[in-house]
Amino acid sequence: xxxxxxxxxxxxxxxxxxxxxxxxxxxxxxxxxxxxxxxxxxxxxxxxxxxxxxxxxxxxxxxxxxxxxxxxxxxxxxxxxxxxxxxxxxxxxxxxxxxxxxxxxxxxxxxxx
Amino acid sequence: xxxxxxxxxxxxxxxxxxxxxxxxxxxxxxxxxxxxxxxxxxxxxxxxxxxxxxxxxxxxxxxxxxxxxxxxxxxxxxxxxxxxxxxxxxxxxxxxxxxxxxxxxxxxxxxxx
Numbered sequence: 001x002x003x004x005x006x007x008x009x010x011x012x013x014x015x016x017x018x019x020x021x022x023x024x025x026x027x028x029x030x031x032x033x034x035x036x037x038x039x040x041x042x043x044x045x046x047x048x049x050x051x052x053x054x055x056x057x058x059x060x061x062x063x064x065x066x067x068x069x070x071x072x073x074x075x076x077x078x079x080x081x082x083x084x085x086x087x088x089x090x091x092x093x094x095x096x097x098x099x100x101x102x103x104x105x106x107x108x109x110x111x112x113x
Numbered sequence: 114x115x116x117x118x119x120x121x122x123x124x125x126x127x128x129x130x131x132x133x134x135x136x137x138x139x140x141x142x143x144x145x146x147x148x149x150x151x152x153x154x155x156x157x158x159x160x161x162x163x164x165x166x167x168x169x170x171x172x173x174x175x176x177x178x179x180x181x182x183x184x185x186x187x188x189x190x191x192x193x194x195x196x197x198x199x200x201x202x203x204x205x206x207x208x209x210x211x212x213x214x215x216x217x218x219x220x221x222x223x224x225x226x
Contacts, residue, residue: 004156031212042218043157043202056213090156098208099145099164104156 002027004105006091012111018079021108025072025093031055032074033102034066037088046089049074050096078110086112116140117205119217128226132190136203136217139184143205147214148177148188151200160201161188193224 005024013019025032033048033056045058049068066076072093078085088109092102118137126132136146144165149157163170163177163186170177176189190197200221204214 033212033214035216040218043214043216045213045215048212050212056210058213092156094212096212098211099162099206100212101147101159101162102214103159104149106154106156109154 004091004093004103006089006105006108008108009106010109010111012113013081014113015081015083017081018077019081019110021076021089021091021110023074023076023091023093023105025074025091026103029093029095029103030072031094031096031100032068032072033092033094034074034076035090035092036060037090037107038086043090046076081112083112086110114139115218116143117203117215117217119201119203119220121220122218123221123223125223125225126193128195128224129192132188132193132197132222132224134188134190134201134203134220134222136186136188137184138186138205138215140205140207140215141184142207142209143215144208145206146177146179146186147204147206148175149202149204149216150197151202151219157202190222193222195224195226198222198224 034046035043048056094100147162148160151157200219203217
């Protein structure tokens with residue numbers, strides 16, 4: 001079974017630009033969640049989608065948005081990039097039930113210059 | 114506010130000895146706890162989990178202990194191997210926010226020969 005696939009692997013943008021990251025979950029998984037990892041901050045939850053509906057949302061500004069398609073693939077968008085948005089963005093998929101473990105992709109390393 | 118805390122940013126252990134990684138949490142509504150391992154430039158990989166109705170779960174060299182009254186859990190690795198060197202994240206979930214994990218900031222484990 002193929003794992004979680006994230007594209008692109010690396011991305012360099014400048015302040016003020018916008019960016020779209022893509023995530024393909026494990027086949028059969030209906031939940032996709034996104035996390036931001038910065039040095040020393042652990043994994044900060046962005047949002048989670050289940051069957052095309054946003055089910056949970058973390059404490060990030062409205063510049064961060066996402067969506068999920070009918071095939072469970074998900075995209076995350078960040079508009080008006082700031083230097084502080086430089087981070088590793090991780091996507092994870094799961095069956096979406098209680099206590100279900102998350103399967104993570106390798107992440108997209110975003111650098112904002 | 115950090116609901117899952119890993120107070121030791123690093124731990125160094127000799128090969129063959131026991132590694133004990135600790136985690137504390139503040140939210141009594143958490144009902145599942147998980148440990149993830151992460152290598153640089155990769156996504157976290159699931160290691161082991163425990164339900165809040167249990168106090169111990171074992172899988173090979175890995176054992177997780179849960180003390181609900183103290184809101185504390187620990188991961189024991191016996192015996193430790195150099196390949197175990199990675200960042201270990203403690204995570205928790207609760208039924209009201211399905212699909213979301215609350216992560217600690219991680220502990221860097223180094224196992225030396």
